[in-house]
Amino acid sequence: MKLPWSYMTVGDWLVITVLIVFAVAGMAWVAGAPVGSRLVVSDGDRICFTATLDQHRTVELEGPLGRTRLVIDNQGARITGSPCPRKSCMTMGPARQTGDLLACVPNRILVRIDGERKKDSPYDLLSR
Amino acid sequence: MPWNRPLILGLLIALLALTWWRLQPQADEVRRSQFMMGTVVEILAQGEDPSALDEAVTAAFAEMARLDRLLSSHRQESDISRLSLSETGLTVATETAEVIALGLQVARRSAGAFDLTLGRLKTLWALDSDSPQVPSLAAITATLDDLGPEALMLSGRMVRKANPALQVDLGGIAKGYAVDRGIAVLKEHGVTAAAINAGGDMYLLGQRLERPWRIGIQHPRQPNAVLVTVQVSDRAVVTSGDYERFFEQNGKRYHHLFDPKSGFPAQGCRSVTIVAESVALADALATAVFVLGPLSGLEMLKGYSGAEGMIVAADGRLYASDGWAAYQVEP
Numbered sequence: 001m002k003l004p005w006s007y008m009t010v011g012d013w014l015v016i017t018v019l020i021v022f023a024v025a026g027m028a029w030v031a032g033a034p035v036g037s038r039l040v041v042s043d044g045d046r047i048c049f050t051a052t053l054d055q056h057r058t059v060e061l062e063g064p065l066g067r068t069r070l071v072i073d074n075q076g077a078r079i080t081g082s083p084c085p086r087k088s089c090m091t092m093g094p095a096r097q098t099g100d101l102l103a104c105v106p107n108r109i110l111v112r113i114d115g116e117r118k119k120d121s122p123y124d125l126l127s128r
Numbered sequence: 129m130p131w132n133r134p135l136i137l138g139l140l141i142a143l144l145a146l147t148w149w150r151l152q153p154q155a156d157e158v159r160r161s162q163f164m165m166g167t168v169v170e171i172l173a174q175g176e177d178p179s180a181l182d183e184a185v186t187a188a189f190a191e192m193a194r195l196d197r198l199l200s201s202h203r204q205e206s207d208i209s210r211l212s213l214s215e216t217g218l219t220v221a222t223e224t225a226e227v228i229a230l231g232l233q234v235a236r237r238s239a240g241a242f243d244l245t246l247g248r249l250k251t252l253w254a255l256d257s258d259s260p261q262v263p264s265l266a267a268i269t270a271t272l273d274d275l276g277p278e279a280l281m282l283s284g285r286m287v288r289k290a291n292p293a294l295q296v297d298l299g300g301i302a303k304g305y306a307v308d309r310g311i312a313v314l315k316e317h318g319v320t321a322a323a324i325n326a327g328g329d330m331y332l333l334g335q336r337l338e339r340p341w342r343i344g345i346q347h348p349r350q351p352n353a354v355l356v357t358v359q360v361s362d363r364a365v366v367t368s369g370d371y372e373r374f375f376e377q378n379g380k381r382y383h384h385l386f387d388p389k390s391g392f393p394a395q396g397c398r399s400v401t402i403v404a405e406s407v408a409l410a411d412a413l414a415t416a417v418f419v420l421g422p423l424s425g426l427e428m429l430k431g432y433s434g435a436e437g438m439i440v441a442a443d444g445r446l447y448a449s450d451g452w453a454a455y456q457v458e459p
Contacts, residue, residue, distance in 0.1 A: 007150050010135060013135055016136060019136075019143055020143075042161070044162055075352065085256070086255075086256065086373055088372060088373055093346070093352045094352060099172075100204075101161070101168060101170060101325075103163075103167070103168040103327075105163060105166060105168065108163060110161055112161065121342070122342070122344065122354070122357060123344035123357050124342050124343065125323060125325055125330060125332075125340050125341070125344070126343070126344045126346060127328055127330065127344065127352070127365050127366070127367070127401060128328050128346035
């Protein structure tokens with residue numbers, strides 16, 4: 001009687017090897033993703049933009065008052081331009097850790113950093 | 129079909145399932161945000177049943193929205209707007225009376241540093257508008273006439289005004305009260321670990337990931353920096369700072385925390401953080417201490433057992449109450 005794996009062809013072994021390599025690499029990628037790795041922008045009701053924090057860019061977000069400018073760079077995500085009267089959203093500094101929020105209330109722009117939270121995070125929420 | 133093809137297919141399905149499971153968000157946490165009370169309110173609730181958590185969070189938001197309709201000075205139908213429009217006063221909802229009672233108590237114990245009657249003064253400075261401005265001294269003086277804790281009297285649910293022009297403003301306390309009520313609703317739904325954050329007015333219920341909640345306190349002059357971190361459970365944390373809402377004119381900063389005695393922004397502090405048993409109290413105390421300044425503010429705090437505070441003075445020096453160190457995490 002032949003052993004089960006003796007039926008395997010070279011192609012079968014190749015497929016299984018590729019699957020395992022991809023699975024292990026995928027798991028390592030997910031596990032190694034930085035804390036606070038995803039940025040989600042909503043208008044309070046629905047999500048209107050998402051991005052990863054490692055993709056540095058500038059985006060213009062449309063709100064009822066006009067366009068709010070959001071910059072994603074090495075410091076995190078921050079609002080650098082806004083049509084709102086008080087501009088307090090522009091003085092909030094960057095959001096970079098899971099749970100950090102930026103908001104322009106008049107223009108209804110809400111920026112949240114999502115991602116897995118670790119027990120050793122320096123803080124859970126920011127009092128500002 | 130050779131037997132090894134189903135094996136490969138099975139392996140592929142197993143790996144896909146494992147990857148899908150790994151990519152799912154944590155099911156024991158619900159986090160939702162809404163624009164409310166002129167700010168963003170975020171509720172984060174932890175537990176084992178996501179649908180029960182979701183129901184609890186929905187109920188908490190509904191309760192906070194109900195209170196906003198009662199307490200907002202920007203809603204014509206609210207108790208506060210009706211009170212400001214009335215000549216002599218009116219009967220308000222129980223919740224409105226509770227907020228006013230607490231506000232008047234802090235106002236008296238802070239010798240008027242906390243004041244619920246600054247509505248007209250805030251309108252004069254127009255800090256929320258496109259064009260805030262430094263009003264004339266005469267205009268400020270006229271606005272301050274007949275203001276102060278004595279100008280508002282509460283008896284049961286009846287609120288009386290000493291001056292028909294008096295406009296009530298609960299901005300320094302209403303958000304905190306709404307957060308307290310939101311937390312009460314979460315507790316009624318069996319939630320034992322949660323946080324509600326209404327634009328910096330926050331309550332931390334229970335624990336976060338089997339340890340107390342860690343709250344970073346923003347540096348008042350470095351938006352990128354955290355000044356200190358505190359660890360709390362079942363406590364409110366509120367920070368008031370001159371960097372939140374301000375404008376500059378002729379190189380001088382004018383912020384939103386007004387000294388009722390002068391009618392100008394208080395000058396003694398850059399920021400005040402209070403840890404207390406309720407958010408409404410912490411909210412009112414943060415404003416009162418900011419207006420009083422570091423030394424008088426800390427003196428007043430001694431009268432509130434369970435309330436601790438940290439102050440960044442106008443010159444950048446740090447002051448803290450005796451029990452503050454119990455909360456602060458060493459770097």
